Amino acid sequence: MSKNFKEYKGLDLPKLAEEVLNFWKEENIFEQSISIREGAEPFVFFEGPPSANGLPGIHHVMARAIKDIFCRYKTQKGFKVDRKAGWDTHGLPIELGVEKELGITKEDIGTKISVEEYNAACKKAVMRYTDVWNNLTERAGYWVDMEDPYVTYEPKYMETVWWLLKEIYNKDLIYKGYTIQPYSPKAGTGLSSHELNQPGTYQDITDTTVVAQFKAMAETLPDFLGEESNNIWFLAWTTTPWTLPSNTALTVGP
Structure with missing residues (x-):
C-alpha cells in the first residue's frame, strides 16, 4: 500500500472552511446542539474570560481549540453543554493603559478626573477589541455563546464572587497564610x-554584587580535614548586599 499522500489539486481549504462556517451559521447548528438536548444531563462550561483591551494571538486559538474539543465531545455524548462566554474586565494593565491615554496618574483620579469618568474610560477601553475577538471566535469555528456573556465588572458577577x-x-x-509577592x-x-x-x-541592568565569606565552625567539620578545618570558608554570592547584616543562617546543599 502506498504511503505517499496524493494531494487533491481541487482542494481549497479556506473556501471549504468558509462554506462550513456559513452552514453552521445559517442552520443555527450551535444553538441546535443545545436546544435539542433540553432536559439532558448538563455539562457546565464557563470560558476563562479573555480581556478585550488587547488583540488576540495564536495562543488564544490553540487554547480555544482544546476547550472546544471537550465541549464537542460532551455534546456528542448527549450532554447539554451551555457554553458561556465571558469578558475579563479587571486588572492593572487596563488601568495603567487608561491612565497613559488620559495623561493622568492614580493621584489625579478624584481631582483632575472624577471616579465616574475614570470608570467609564476603563469600561470603554476594556471592550475596545470585542469585534476582533468575535470575528476570531467565528473564524476559528469555536462554539461559545457570545450573545449573553458574563462580564466581570457587572455587579451581578462581583456579588456572586463575594x-x-x-x-x-x-x-x-x-485559611490565612503568608507568602512573598511582588x-x-x-x-x-x-x-x-x-x-x-x-x-x-x-530591564537588563548592571548592578553591584557581593561575594561574602562565612567561616565554618571547626568542631562541626569532619575529622579527616585535620588542621585545615580551622581555615574552611563558605562563599555566598548575593545581589542584595544590604541584607547581609540581617543574615541569621547559611543554607548549604550537597
Missing part, C-alpha cells in the same frame, strides 16, 4: 505573574 467567598469561609475552607508601590497593589510579563517590566 457570595461564594462567604460560603467558602462559612465552611471553614479559607508589589508595586506606585500602583499600590500586588502584581500577578501576567502583569510582571508586561512590556517594560524587566
Whole structure:
C-alpha cells in the first residue's frame, strides 16, 4: 500500500472552511446542539474570560481549540453543554493603559478626573477589541455563546464572587497564610505573574554584587580535614548586599 499522500489539486481549504462556517451559521447548528438536548444531563462550561483591551494571538486559538474539543465531545455524548462566554474586565494593565491615554496618574483620579469618568474610560477601553475577538471566535469555528456573556465588572458577577467567598469561609475552607509577592508601590497593589510579563517590566541592568565569606565552625567539620578545618570558608554570592547584616543562617546543599 502506498504511503505517499496524493494531494487533491481541487482542494481549497479556506473556501471549504468558509462554506462550513456559513452552514453552521445559517442552520443555527450551535444553538441546535443545545436546544435539542433540553432536559439532558448538563455539562457546565464557563470560558476563562479573555480581556478585550488587547488583540488576540495564536495562543488564544490553540487554547480555544482544546476547550472546544471537550465541549464537542460532551455534546456528542448527549450532554447539554451551555457554553458561556465571558469578558475579563479587571486588572492593572487596563488601568495603567487608561491612565497613559488620559495623561493622568492614580493621584489625579478624584481631582483632575472624577471616579465616574475614570470608570467609564476603563469600561470603554476594556471592550475596545470585542469585534476582533468575535470575528476570531467565528473564524476559528469555536462554539461559545457570545450573545449573553458574563462580564466581570457587572455587579451581578462581583456579588456572586463575594457570595461564594462567604460560603467558602462559612465552611471553614479559607485559611490565612503568608507568602512573598511582588508589589508595586506606585500602583499600590500586588502584581500577578501576567502583569510582571508586561512590556517594560524587566530591564537588563548592571548592578553591584557581593561575594561574602562565612567561616565554618571547626568542631562541626569532619575529622579527616585535620588542621585545615580551622581555615574552611563558605562563599555566598548575593545581589542584595544590604541584607547581609540581617543574615541569621547559611543554607548549604550537597
